[in-house]
Amino acid sequence: MDVVMLSRLQFAVATLFHFWFVPLTLGLTVLIAIMETKYVRTGNEEYKRMAKWWGKIFLINFVVGVVTGITLEFQFGTNWSGYSKYVGDIFGSLLAIEATVAFFLESTFIAVWHFGWRKLSPKAHCVTIWLVAIGSNMSAYWILVANSWMQHPVGYVIRNGRAELVDFWAVVTQPFAVITFLHVIVAAYTLAGFFVLGVSAYHIVRKRNLSFFDKSFRMAAVFALIFSVATVAIGDLHGKEMAKAQPTKLAAVESVWETRKGAPFYLFLVPDEANERNSVEILGIPKFLSWLALGDSNAEFKGLKSFPKEERPPVALVFWSFRIMVGLGFLFALVGFIAWLKRKKVERANPLFLRLLTWMIPLPYVAASLGWIVTEVGRQPWIVYGVLKTSQSASPVAGYQVAISLAAFIVVYTLLGLAAFYLIYKHATKDPEPLAESSA
Amino acid sequence: MLETIWFLLWGILWAVYFMTDGFDLGLGTLSPFVAKNDTEKRLVYNAMGPFWDGNEVWLITAGGVTFAAFPTTYAVMFSALYSPLLLILFGLIVRAVSFEFRGKVDNPAWKKFWDFCLFIGSFLPALLFGVAFANIFRGIPIDANGVYHGTILTLLNPYGILGGLLFVLLFLVHGALWLAIKTEGDIHDRGGATASKIWVVLLVAAVAFLIATWFATSLYNNYLSYPILLVIPLIAVLALLATRVFIAKKAWWKAWFASSATIMFTTLFGVIGLYPNLLPSSLDPAASLTAFNSSSSPLTLKIMLGVALVCVPIVIIYQIWTYNLFKDKVTDKDLSYDEAY
Numbered sequence: 001m002d003v004v005m006l007s008r009l010q011f012a013v014a015t016l017f018h019f020w021f022v023p024l025t026l027g028l029t030v031l032i033a034i035m036e037t038k039y040v041r042t043g044n045e046e047y048k049r050m051a052k053w054w055g056k057i058f059l060i061n062f063v064v065g066v067v068t069g070i071t072l073e074f075q076f077g078t079n080w081s082g083y084s085k086y087v088g089d090i091f092g093s094l095l096a097i098e099a100t101v102a103f104f105l106e107s108t109f110i111a112v113w114h115f116g117w118r119k120l121s122p123k124a125h126c127v128t129i130w131l132v133a134i135g136s137n138m139s140a141y142w143i144l145v146a147n148s149w150m151q152h153p154v155g156y157v158i159r160n161g162r163a164e165l166v167d168f169w170a171v172v173t174q175p176f177a178v179i180t181f182l183h184v185i186v187a188a189y190t191l192a193g194f195f196v197l198g199v200s201a202y203h204i205v206r207k208r209n210l211s212f213f214d215k216s217f218r219m220a221a222v223f224a225l226i227f228s229v230a231t232v233a234i235g236d237l238h239g240k241e242m243a244k245a246q247p248t249k250l251a252a253v254e255s256v257w258e259t260r261k262g263a264p265f266y267l268f269l270v271p272d273e274a275n276e277r278n279s280v281e282i283l284g285i286p287k288f289l290s291w292l293a294l295g296d297s298n299a300e301f302k303g304l305k306s307f308p309k310e311e312r313p314p315v316a317l318v319f320w321s322f323r324i325m326v327g328l329g330f331l332f333a334l335v336g337f338i339a340w341l342k343r344k345k346v347e348r349a350n351p352l353f354l355r356l357l358t359w360m361i362p363l364p365y366v367a368a369s370l371g372w373i374v375t376e377v378g379r380q381p382w383i384v385y386g387v388l389k390t391s392q393s394a395s396p397v398a399g400y401q402v403a404i405s406l407a408a409f410i411v412v413y414t415l416l417g418l419a420a421f422y423l424i425y426k427h428a429t430k431d432p433e434p435l436a437e438s439s440a
Numbered sequence: 441m442l443e444t445i446w447f448l449l450w451g452i453l454w455a456v457y458f459m460t461d462g463f464d465l466g467l468g469t470l471s472p473f474v475a476k477n478d479t480e481k482r483l484v485y486n487a488m489g490p491f492w493d494g495n496e497v498w499l500i501t502a503g504g505v506t507f508a509a510f511p512t513t514y515a516v517m518f519s520a521l522y523s524p525l526l527l528i529l530f531g532l533i534v535r536a537v538s539f540e541f542r543g544k545v546d547n548p549a550w551k552k553f554w555d556f557c558l559f560i561g562s563f564l565p566a567l568l569f570g571v572a573f574a575n576i577f578r579g580i581p582i583d584a585n586g587v588y589h590g591t592i593l594t595l596l597n598p599y600g601i602l603g604g605l606l607f608v609l610l611f612l613v614h615g616a617l618w619l620a621i622k623t624e625g626d627i628h629d630r631g632g633a634t635a636s637k638i639w640v641v642l643l644v645a646a647v648a649f650l651i652a653t654w655f656a657t658s659l660y661n662n663y664l665s666y667p668i669l670l671v672i673p674l675i676a677v678l679a680l681l682a683t684r685v686f687i688a689k690k691a692w693w694k695a696w697f698a699s700s701a702t703i704m705f706t707t708l709f710g711v712i713g714l715y716p717n718l719l720p721s722s723l724d725p726a727a728s729l730t731a732f733n734s735s736s737s738p739l740t741l742k743i744m745l746g747v748a749l750v751c752v753p754i755v756i757i758y759q760i761w762t763y764n765l766f767k768d769k770v771t772d773k774d775l776s777y778d779e780a781y
Binding site: 059068074077084088097100110112114115164395397401419433 | 506516522544585740751755759765779
């Protein structure tokens with residue numbers, strides 16, 4: 001394998017692993033902030049216990065997200081120096097702004113929240129968790145602005161042999177970035193909602209701490225319903241934005257080979273990349289794809305064959321990732337709706353349904369990873385769509401160095417993942433501490 | 441002008457990172473030697489508890505600013521220093537999670553494992569940051585295309601190793617002083633005594649470094665051209681001496697502030713000496729990356745300057761507020777709360 005492929009694999013490992021922790025951070029802070037706000041408003045100690053108990057899971061999860069984020073920032077330099085030189089004027093500044101305006105806020109105040117229960121008034125303490133929530137969500141905005149610029153570069157000129165910024169406002173406010181941000185945020189909140197639903201269901205099935213987990217379940221059910229529906233709706237908008245900005249990704253996502261007007265949508269198909277066709281196409285809905293992606297049932301849908309072979313992304317991986325992600329998205333909305341219906345008498349809900357909720361915890365993680373595979377693999381062979389190819393971007397480092405570091409990433413992250421999973425599992429299945437201790 | 445401002449900010453951000461996270465890295469390295477039992481180990485963890493994360497963001501900002509203001513330097517420096525940088529990152533990963541993970545399972549082997557992670561994850565970054573910066577001061581073998589002609593062993597030259605040693609010693613004194621500030625009883629005494637002992641070694645290393653810098657680098661050229669700048673290394677030396685004076689008086693906070701100033705001005709001594717270079721080439725001076733030939737466009741530098749001037753002071757204010765909030769000593773009572781590490 002060459003340096004480019006090894007570096008891509010390393011980046012994939014580092015990014016996907018990082019994003020197993022980020023969504024829960026984004027969503028769970030908001031839920032914890034709501035719990036603590038309820039405690040401050042009502043004085044009900046149970047909400048404080050909830051904030052603390054869920055907060056422990058949050059902190060374990062948070063630290064892994066933090067440390068794996070640093071390696072991402074540095075990898076642009078270590079492994080992608082060609083890219084960094086070419087786009088640093090724009091991309092680098094977005095990362096630096098993220099650290100300055102958002103990450104400091106998040107990291108400083110999470111510590112204040114963690115250790116400040118006795119140092120601050122309840123109100124002031126509650127403010128700190130909201131600052132963490134604001135910090136982490138702002139952080140997501142800047143990172144996604146940076147990623148969106150790779151998907152749909154705007155506000156730049158090619159000058160002095162590189163991309164230089166000419167319109168900062170255009171970069172920061174382009175619709176592609178705003179929609180990407182919304183999609184990621186609502187998906188992250190969905191993940192957090194289902195996480196809390198699943199863990200609460202685990203305890204409710206066992207009839208333990210019913211009041212505590214009923215309350216958690218109710219909040220999470222509302223959260224999961226609102227944001228899973230929003231994920232489907234915003235995901236659709238995101239798809240339409242992608243259709244405008246990235247025609248090759250669109251063609252791969254839908255596995256359409258021939259250009260045609262009024263393209264049909266097949267409920268089931270199997271791409272056959274070698275022969276540039278689909279080996280199976282069944283249950284077609286006439287003209288539906290053109291309408292779905294392009295907003296007009298007679299619009300011309302550009303097939304993969306209308307692009308040179310070397311400018312097409314891998315089709316099967318992108319296609320399947322997209323299909324499964326979308327399917328899961330609809331599933332979340334459906335299950336979210338059922339959970340919402342049952343939220344007020346959840347202890348009488350069918351135990352099978354509750355167990356299902358627990359077993360469903362991994363699925364939003366799968367969906368989020370697949371979403372990133374669509375986004376990043378679907379952009380290939382470009383690192384910045386239409387501007388710079390991935391193959392021109394790697395660092396002039398020795399292949400063995402990257403092979404060793406990739407192996408190290410796999411080993412360290414596997415151990416880290418196992419330890420984090422074990423600790424979260426251990427805490428999540430444990431009873432919350434009794435009231436007396438937490439009011440100390 | 442913009443490039444020069446950013447060059448200075450770049451140096452200051454790295455210096456602030458070393459000054460803040462320096463005591464965490466130092467105390468983490470000291471932890472197996474100063475903490476004798478589980479309670480003392482927990483005191484060490486909790487002494488750093490509310491701070492390490494916020495401190496580490498200075499590294500992310502320093503890295504981000506290198507990327508944003510000097511993308512070519514970021515690209516060449518980070519790819520040339522590939523192996524040491526990744527070792528630093530893996531070190532910082534295991535260090536950070538050891539805080540959160542250690543106390544969650546009541547098993548001696550589990551705790552021992554994370555104690556080792558705290559040690560190695562503190563020691564390696566401290567050492568390698570020193571090695572890396574000494575090599576930056578000295579110049580590394582990069583050609584005009586920014587390709588690095590060397591291996592990790594190239595970086596382990598005597599001056600690089602001396603730089604690594606200097607950083608470790610600076611951080612050890614800094615960390616020992618923090619331990620004295622944040623604890624009481626035996627471990628407090630041990631912290632103070634350790635700072636006092638290591639200070640002597642640090643003094644020797646610092647003198648050796650100042651002399652070796654004359655022979656191994658061209659950092660002094662700027663100081664010879666503008667002697668007024670010598671005030672920077674002078675402050676570093678005075679701060680180092682002041683550290684000892686305050687240690688003798690058992691004025692731990694003052695000693696810690698003096699140690700902070702030592703780290704800050706030692707870093708700045710190197711950075712100012714480098715100017716306008718960010719990464720000198722030891723192969724060909726013309727291939728050196730400078731604040732001028734590797735910077736971002738004026739527009740980007742201006743926008744970034746605006747962001748930095750507004751946001752960094754706010755960050756400094758709330759971080760000082762945090763330090764003030766958690767300035768008290770960690771006691772056994774603190775360890776009894778369920779949120780303690």
